[in-house]
Amino acid sequence: MNTISSKTDIKELTRDELILWLKSRDIKSYRANQILKWIYLRQADSFDVMTDIKKEIRERLSQHFYIHRFEKARIETSQDGSKKYLFKLRDGKYIESVLIPEKDYYTLCISSQVGCAQGCLFCLTAKGGFLRNLTKGEIISQVRDVAYDIGGSKRLTNIVMMGMGEPLANFSNVVGAINIITDSDIGLGISNRRMTVSTSGLVPKLSDLGRETKVNLAISLNATENKTRDMLMPINRKYPIENLLDACANYPLMPRRKITFEYILLKGINDSEEDAKRLVKLLKPIRAKINLIPFNTYQDSKFECPEESVILHFKDILNKNNYTAVIRHSKGQDISAACGQLRANMLL
Numbered sequence: 001m002n003t004i005s006s007k008t009d010i011k012e013l014t015r016d017e018l019i020l021w022l023k024s025r026d027i028k029s030y031r032a033n034q035i036l037k038w039i040y041l042r043q044a045d046s047f048d049v050m051t052d053i054k055k056e057i058r059e060r061l062s063q064h065f066y067i068h069r070f071e072k073a074r075i076e077t078s079q080d081g082s083k084k085y086l087f088k089l090r091d092g093k094y095i096e097s098v099l100i101p102e103k104d105y106y107t108l109c110i111s112s113q114v115g116c117a118q119g120c121l122f123c124l125t126a127k128g129g130f131l132r133n134l135t136k137g138e139i140i141s142q143v144r145d146v147a148y149d150i151g152g153s154k155r156l157t158n159i160v161m162m163g164m165g166e167p168l169a170n171f172s173n174v175v176g177a178i179n180i181i182t183d184s185d186i187g188l189g190i191s192n193r194r195m196t197v198s199t200s201g202l203v204p205k206l207s208d209l210g211r212e213t214k215v216n217l218a219i220s221l222n223a224t225e226n227k228t229r230d231m232l233m234p235i236n237r238k239y240p241i242e243n244l245l246d247a248c249a250n251y252p253l254m255p256r257r258k259i260t261f262e263y264i265l266l267k268g269i270n271d272s273e274e275d276a277k278r279l280v281k282l283l284k285p286i287r288a289k290i291n292l293i294p295f296n297t298y299q300d301s302k303f304e305c306p307e308e309s310v311i312l313h314f315k316d317i318l319n320k321n322n323y324t325a326v327i328r329h330s331k332g333q334d335i336s337a338a339c340g341q342l343r344a345n346m347l348l
C-alpha cells in the first residue's frame with residue numbers, strides 16, 4: 001500500500017491528463033468528469049465516497065492518488081470581516097489567501113507563488129524573496145478549501161490572483177489552475193468574468209494569457225514615468241512603460257471588457273496632478289479602468305500614503321477625463337491582509 005507521501009494529489013492533473021491516465025488502464029474517459037465532480041462540486045475527501053464509480057476503479061485511483069486538503073495553520077479575522085488563511089504546504093512552506101466579504105458574495109484573493117522574485121520596493125511580499133512556484137493543485141486548493149470552509153448562503157463567486165507572487169512568472173500552473181477553477185461542468189464554476197489575474201507586467205506572457213484564458217487582466221502600473229517605475233518596480237527596466245502599454249493595446253480583450261490598471265498612490269512619488277494627467281494620456285489607446293490603491297503601510301516601510309484630499313483630486317482628474325476610477329481601500333489592514341502585506345514566508 002502506498003503511503004500518502006508517495007502519492008500524487010489528483011488536483012495536479014488536468015482533465016486531459018486524467019483521461020489519459022484512465023485510458024491507459026482501460027477505463028472509459030467519461031469517468032474523468034465524474035471523478036472531477038466529486039472532487040470539486042461535492043468536495044469529496046476520498047475516493048471511497050464516489051459511489052457511482054466501480055469499486056475496482058476507486059481502488060486503482062486510491063493506489064496512485066489522494067485528494068489533498070491544506071493544513072490551515074492559522075485563520076485571522078479582521079474587524080471588517082475579511083479573513084486571512086495561512087496555509088501550510090506539503091513541503092512545510094506557507095502561503096496566504098484572503099477572503100473578502102462583499103454584500104451578496106465573497107471575493108477570494110489567492111497566491112501564485114511562495115514569495116516573489118520581482119522585488120517591487122513597496123511590497124512586503126518582495127522582502128522575503130522568492131521560494132518557489134505553487135503547483136497547479138496548490139493554486140486550485142486555495143479556492144476549493146476556502147469554498148468548503150465558507151458555509152452559509154453567501155457564495156464565493158469572485159477570484160483575484162493578487163496575493164503572493166507574480167502569476168505570469170508561473171504561467172503554465174496558473175493557466176492550468178484557471179482551467180479547473182472556471183470549469184462550469186465540474187463544480188467550482190467561477191465565471192471567467194469574475195476572475196482576475198494581476199501582473200506587474202511580464203510583457204512576453206501577456207498575449208499568451210489572452211490567448212489561453214478568458215479571465216480579466218489587471219496591470220500593476222503604479223507610475224507614469226519610466227524613471228519612477230524603474231525605481232519602484234525593477235521589471236520596468238526590462239519592459240518599460242511603452243512596451244507594457246503596447247502589449248495592453250494589442251491584448252486580445254474580450255468584447256465589453258476593460259483592462260484594470262492598478263495604481264498605488266505613494267506620497268510625493270507618483271501622486272501629483274501631472275501624474276494623473278500623464279496617466280490619462282498613456283491609457284488613451286486602451287480600453288481601461290483604474291483602481292487607485294492608497295499605499296498600505298507596514299513596519300519599516302519607506303513610503304507613505306498621500307492625504308485623502310490628494311487621493312480625491314487624483315481620482316477627480318481621471319473621472320473628468322471619462323475614466324472609471326475607483327479608490328480601493330484595502331480590507332483587512334488590522335490583520336496584515338491588505339494588498340502588498342502578505343508575507344507568510346517571512347513569518348516563520
Ligand code: SAH
Pocket residue numbers: 122123124161162163164165166167198199200218219220222262263264293294295296297339340341
Ligand atoms: N504580483 C502581482 C499580483 C500581486 S500584487 C502584481 O504585482 O500585480 C497585487 C497588488 O498589490 C499589485 O497591484 C501591487 O501593486 C499592490 N501592492 C503591493 N504592495 C502594496 C502596498 N504596500 N500597498 C498597496 N498596494 C500594494
Ligand code: SF4
Pocket residue numbers: 116117118119120123124125126163164165166200220340
Ligand atoms: Fe511581486 Fe506583485 Fe509584490 Fe511586485 S507587487 S513584488 S510583482 S507580488
